[in-house]
Amino acid sequence: MSLASNVPEGDLKEKWTKRLNDINLVAPNNKRLYNVIVVGTGLAGASAAASLAELGYNVQSFCIQDSARRAHSIAAQGGINAAKNYPNDGDTIWRLFYDTIKGGDYRSRESNVYRLAEISNEIIDQAVAQGVPFAREYGGLLANRSFGGAQVSRTFYARGQTGQQLLLGAYQAFMKEIDSGKIDYYPRHEMLDLVVHNGKARGIVTRDLVSGEIRRHTADAVLLCTGGYGNAYYLSTNAKNSNVTAAWRCHKRGAYFANPCYVQIHPTCIPQSGDYQSKLTLMSESLRNDGRVWVPKDKNDERHPNDIPEEERDYYLERKYPSFGNLVPRDVASRNAKYVTDEGRGVGETGKAVYLDFADAIERRGRDYIEEKYGNLFEMYHKITDENPYERPMRIFPAVHYTMGGLWVDYNLMSNIPGLFVLGEANFSDHGGNRLGASALMQGLADGYFVIPYTLGDYLGGEDLDQVEGNEEAFEEAENYAQEHIDKLLNVEGDKTVVEFHQELGKIMWDKVGISRDEEGLKEAIKEIQELRDEFWERVRVPGESANYNKYLEFAGRVADFLELGELMAKDALHREESAGCHFREEYQTEEGEALRNDEEFSYVAAFEYQGLNGEIQHELHKENLEFEFVELKQRSYK
Amino acid sequence: MSNDNMQFDLKIWKQEDGDSQGAFQEYHMEGVSEDMSFLEMLDLLNEKLIKNGDEPVEFDYDCREGICGACSLVVNGIAHGPKEETPVCELYMREFEDGQEIVIEPWRAAAFPVIKDLVVDRSAFDRIMAAGGYISTKTGSAPEANTIAVDKEDADKAFDYATCIGCGACVAACPNSSASLFTGAKISHLSLLPQGKHERKERAVRMVEQMEKEGFGDCSNHAECEAVCPVGISISAIARMRKEYMRAVTES
Ligand SMILES: Cc1cc2nc3c(=O)[nH]c(=O)nc-3n(C[C@H](O)[C@H](O)[C@H](O)COP(=O)(O)OP(=O)(O)OC[C@H]3O[C@@H](n4cnc5c(N)ncnc54)[C@H](O)[C@@H]3O)c2cc1C
Ligand code: SF4
Numbered sequence A: 001m002s003l004a005s006n007v008p009e010g011d012l013k014e015k016w017t018k019r020l021n022d023i024n025l026v027a028p029n030n031k032r033l034y035n036v037i038v039v040g041t042g043l044a045g046a047s048a049a050a051s052l053a054e055l056g057y058n059v060q061s062f063c064i065q066d067s068a069r070r071a072h073s074i075a076a077q078g079g080i081n082a083a084k085n086y087p088n089d090g091d092t093i094w095r096l097f098y099d100t101i102k103g104g105d106y107r108s109r110e111s112n113v114y115r116l117a118e119i120s121n122e123i124i125d126q127a128v129a130q131g132v133p134f135a136r137e138y139g140g141l142l143a144n145r146s147f148g149g150a151q152v153s154r155t156f157y158a159r160g161q162t163g164q165q166l167l168l169g170a171y172q173a174f175m176k177e178i179d180s181g182k183i184d185y186y187p188r189h190e191m192l193d194l195v196v197h198n199g200k201a202r203g204i205v206t207r208d209l210v211s212g213e214i215r216r217h218t219a220d221a222v223l224l225c226t227g228g229y230g231n232a233y234y235l236s237t238n239a240k241n242s243n244v245t246a247a248w249r250c251h252k253r254g255a256y257f258a259n260p261c262y263v264q265i266h267p268t269c270i271p272q273s274g275d276y277q278s279k280l281t282l283m284s285e286s287l288r289n290d291g292r293v294w295v296p297k298d299k300n301d302e303r304h305p306n307d308i309p310e311e312e313r314d315y316y317l318e319r320k321y322p323s324f325g326n327l328v329p330r331d332v333a334s335r336n337a338k339y340v341t342d343e344g345r346g347v348g349e350t351g352k353a354v355y356l357d358f359a360d361a362i363e364r365r366g367r368d369y370i371e372e373k374y375g376n377l378f379e380m381y382h383k384i385t386d387e388n389p390y391e392r393p394m395r396i397f398p399a400v401h402y403t404m405g406g407l408w409v410d411y412n413l414m415s416n417i418p419g420l421f422v423l424g425e426a427n428f429s430d431h432g433g434n435r436l437g438a439s440a441l442m443q444g445l446a447d448g449y450f451v452i453p454y455t456l457g458d459y460l461g462g463e464d465l466d467q468v469e470g471n472e473e474a475f476e477e478a479e480n481y482a483q484e485h486i487d488k489l490l491n492v493e494g495d496k497t498v499v500e501f502h503q504e505l506g507k508i509m510w511d512k513v514g515i516s517r518d519e520e521g522l523k524e525a526i527k528e529i530q531e532l533r534d535e536f537w538e539r540v541r542v543p544g545e546s547a548n549y550n551k552y553l554e555f556a557g558r559v560a561d562f563l564e565l566g567e568l569m570a571k572d573a574l575h576r577e578e579s580a581g582c583h584f585r586e587e588y589q590t591e592e593g594e595a596l597r598n599d600e601e602f603s604y605v606a607a608f609e610y611q612g613l614n615g616e617i618q619h620e621l622h623k624e625n626l627e628f629e630f631v632e633l634k635q636r637s638y639k
Numbered sequence B: 001m002s003n004d005n006m007q008f009d010l011k012i013w014k015q016e017d018g019d020s021q022g023a024f025q026e027y028h029m030e031g032v033s034e035d036m037s038f039l040e041m042l043d044l045l046n047e048k049l050i051k052n053g054d055e056p057v058e059f060d061y062d063c064r065e066g067i068c069g070a071c072s073l074v075v076n077g078i079a080h081g082p083k084e085e086t087p088v089c090e091l092y093m094r095e096f097e098d099g100q101e102i103v104i105e106p107w108r109a110a111a112f113p114v115i116k117d118l119v120v121d122r123s124a125f126d127r128i129m130a131a132g133g134y135i136s137t138k139t140g141s142a143p144e145a146n147t148i149a150v151d152k153e154d155a156d157k158a159f160d161y162a163t164c165i166g167c168g169a170c171v172a173a174c175p176n177s178s179a180s181l182f183t184g185a186k187i188s189h190l191s192l193l194p195q196g197k198h199e200r201k202e203r204a205v206r207m208v209e210q211m212e213k214e215g216f217g218d219c220s221n222h223a224e225c226e227a228v229c230p231v232g233i234s235i236s237a238i239a240r241m242r243k244e245y246m247r248a249v250t251e252s
């Protein structure tokens, strides 16, 4: 299989138009002859399913939750970018493209990112027409705000619930197509395997999460829109059901996994309060506009923060980065929080937190100003921690938030398996080594509304697909494999719970494949993960049975996959002997302590091919070289 | 220092599946921290049960931050528990007295059959949405966004109704198991916007009829729904829905 990116020739600005001019089309009456499986109903999946159904394709849609509307996209808070230039502050498609490429530390494909910026404006049009209640000015027109990594105001938002409102817009369009009979809807179904027949993706195997029944589904193409894999770390800002299983099973059927080590760690989350903690809550990074980050100068200082005098505090971001101060990018802020807590200067009961202090801002601008700007965030913080952030500084700590890596796709969003397309956070396509705020929503909807309707037609229109019935050998084999895997999990009957294994994996990942990495730690991580995986298959205890609703059985399957993915993430991080974006290797930094890229040797996408040999997991690395024809590569500096 | 050794006597509804009879089962819980969320307390219970070779308790959740609408527990008789405008995933154990009895039940409504233990089937909500809970806009056909101006006041009001998380607490709290707050919230959101006006009649009629078809009861103004709604959807949604419905049936 090849890594042909299929990027059209020609000028950056002409590429997408050129592709649209050249694609195969499926005639309107023929679309109803094609069946398309869409796995996932987040922004990517819901928008794709609705758009394809509108075109006339027969869509089968699957999700884990009891309703499509509950996909993890619902939780996105801050906003969505577009190059509308409504504020008249000089934004252009080029600028949005450039900020995104630079923010990704030059590890993404120019052509994909440019297309994303080009499409961004149409997404806003589409969402408004659907009734998405974006924030508006008094004149009735749309409002914007600014977000990290950009000098223009290009972010559209719906209070702190932009993801919810955009997803409901897509979900409603999706429900309309259910009403018109073009979408067969399978909530509470988990995809357990991909069926590759004659070299093409032709179906999936699912488990009905209520009855436990394993089923086969046939199609002419499969669209994977199953989100990111941040839960490999156990604790993250992702929803509890977010997982890598669908992508990982595709990987094991031949789909390449690209850049697995690129994981974004968000600097402003509510810290963990105890071992029982099940997830972490994000606090919008807009808080850093007015909050000052500090820790005590001395180790183990247990005084109440308000009793620590000014001269005994270390405002370390302001000290180290005088020009950007508290507004350094996400990765820099996260890394420095780790350094000071590793030194023993962390605060709170666990010592794993730093202060974000609003006292100065409240004094300077008044409590009303802060309340108006951040009222709901302060309330949320108060609810969770029982501490009043108007009176004592917030405690914050970084948390795993987003995964830039994912299944490898070409310019058409097709993986290296013909007929398997990957959309949204599940692919690796647009964010390189680091994603800018408000760009994931943009990408998910761009993929679903405005890329896949064309590129899927191109594939279907150009292929001669034979009929599949679901009784072919590949289907048989995949179904048996899914059932055997479940039986195997239930039959271990050990003494350790799935959650215990997941927590242990999370700890290895966080400590050694987290905010900063080094060779020694990564080698240890690989070994420890292998050992943990062996232990899992000897000692895991999965309660209940398979022919019933059984949440812990679902989790067991997902943790088994995370235990394999974790190793690949560490291997990728080990092989990438440079720092880029969120991938920070201690050995590769500038004198100022910034990420030091090695463009000569590592300006490529690392795409891993799975090779299971004699029970051992092995991978072959394939490289897609990144050519930068239109932008100049630069070293970041925030001093 | 926070208290991390609270104790509770839990009475939890256990039910094998939709066809079986359910019953309460009692569990004694120790070592609960006041900083644990309610769902983390149940996680801990399940860890103990699994280690003992017993069956865990099934309950629904996903985001655990109050936005997905999956969590759905009646705690001591109140949908989502004692804290106002707070879904049960954002409820913390510090809201309870050490040593207290806590009774945990599923949403109870004919239109929400139990799947297992505390997990119910809310697919009726999806079907209400499919019966017109949208604005028909084919992908690609939208006009430039700022050609549609919306009065800020209307936009803000529409937003308030649009924040419904689809949890179903309103149904669980209603003596008639009415889905009026949920349905009214969507009808209100869309009818307040200029984009939503074209289909408003058909939408109101179809969604209301679907609600009845699913077996939800009528609204008789108890306002229990508003009291438990975790995002504070106002009962004015129901008045708006009635108005939209009446307008549609009288004018056509
Ligand atoms: C707290 C938080 C805040 C965020 N805020 C922002 C923001 O302000 N702006 C921004 O741009 N981005 C934000 N992001 C990132 C953004 O929300 C996500 O990247 C994006 O929503 C992912 O969308 P998706 O459609 O790819 O996947 P998801 O929304 O994760 O959907 C995945 C879907 O796949 C289904 N699925 C998964 N596995 C299977 C399986 N095996 N079988 C069947 N179905 C399966 C799930 O049921 C679900 O329907 C935020 C993320 C978090 C966690
Ligand atoms: S109206 Fe409130 S209680 Fe009812 S479903 Fe919506 S959010 Fe839940």
Ligand code: FES
Residues within 6 Å of the ligand: B060, B061, B062, B063, B064, B065, B066, B067, B068, B069, B070, B071, B087, B088, B089, B090, B165
């Ligand atoms: S789990 Fe998502 S709202 Fe409670």
